[in-house]
Amino acid sequence: MSGEVQASTEEQQEMQDTVVSPEKAEEVKLKARYPHLGTRPGGSDLLRKRLQKGQQKYFDSGDYNMAKAKMKNKQLPTAAAEKTEITGDHIPTPQDLPQRKQSLVASKLAF
């Protein structure tokens, strides 16, 4: 019985919060979808993600040479059918790297 009364008080508080701040209501929504958000320690995840923009390892020559040495007699792992999949044990080879197309085409603004 008392549990029910407690719940409705909490509901009331939440409703009040919604009325007071749409931002807080949005936060409640977000926390409901991602309960582990913001609970991990050690500096802001968002900031670190920002600093690491573009820092994706495509090819490590050390890994590549080690893998080559290990498989002296076997074939090197061939490129995955889907070039974007470079995960797990697959050692990327130069052929796997997505082709960076250089912008040799003129900008469309210049027409």
Next chain:
Amino acid sequence: MSAGGGGNDVQWCFSQVKGAIDDDVAEADIISTVEFNHSGELLATGDKGGRVVIFQQETENKSQPQCRSEYNVYSTFQSHEPEFDYLKSLEIEEKINKIRWLPQKNAAQFLLSTNDKTIKLWKISERDKRPEGYNLKEEDGRYRDAATITTLRVPVFRPMDLMVEASPRRVFVNGHTYHINSISVNSDNETYLSADDLRINLWHLEITDRSFNVVDIKPANMEELTEVITAAEFHPHQCNTFVYSSSKGTIRLCDMRASALCDKHSKLFEEPEDPSNRSFFSEIISSISDVKFSHNGRYMMTRDYLSVKIWDLNMENRPVETYQVHEYLRSKLCSLYENDCIFDKFECCWNGNDSVVMTGSYNNFFRMLDRSQRRDVTLEASRESCKARQVLKPRRVCAGGKRKKDEISVDSLDFNKKILHTAWHPQENIIAVATTNNLYIFQEKVN
């Protein structure tokens, strides 16, 4: 034309639009920066593909005063190429983050353009005559047979079709470990600053192998990182003063006369926050995406996710003016976080006499905020209003409740159509507004 009085007495009309009409936008065509030069005669754009396009204002046709001067392509060049840092296994994007013009000193024009890692000084010069009548060479460049040369002549310059050449004069490399977000030319016309997430460097325009670090906020232990630098700019007149903004919504003003390393600020601008209003989103939406000094050097403007604030340089504890850009988004923060739009970096700009400021929003809307008359208007850059001299109609967003006629509801807004970059001619009421891949030029209606 006047420097533009109240923004809302001004009626804005369509002048030109540049770029492809098709909706299928190639990554490379995404416009990443727009900047007028100091006279307003030139307008530069940079894109994700590392290309720069410069437009020049045509000299006004005196016989047709109704026909406003247009901007036409003057020069275009590839400023930056994609690079791969093999040592760190990092891809370096060719996207042009910022372009800043140098004030004109001679016949040539100079601009600085930067990607994440490298800043380049480009010289744009005109050639309208060429030497002809060489003794040893034919006109097409082939060498003449020495035996056939019997007389000498003096080569002369003859007029030719105008050619505009862009050449890189300086390349400033290896100054930044993190990604460059700002460059700013000093009023001394000799130095400029470049800022990345954690550091600000001072360069001399003539010297590429050295730069001075003036701000370093990198903590000894990266786990302790709490804020990053988001933008920086030199004061327009005081060559010793610059400001930088942070992801926590603060602005620091630094005086280079005080010390060589400006880690300690001279002034800290921060609006106190009501702790009871704090939410998970508070810090993210307080992150300043742009900071710009007013032309008169007495104020600065900052843009955070939902608002534009004007600060008096003499008052650190709060802004003197705050304008809501799109307050209706406050109740959409959850989905804006999920689709990453909450991290969009909007820029802002002043008009020539600092009476009106402008910034972009979603759905290809942009906002004109009139400081002197305390009025604001929302306009749209769209292909639908592209008839010559067509006056732009104000737009209204319905936040909730009953939607009136001509209003658009928040849920119908297209969040992929963002106007992040805008620029205002330094003297006239001419504005350049960049949508994803198109550049719109609007002008004041002339009667």
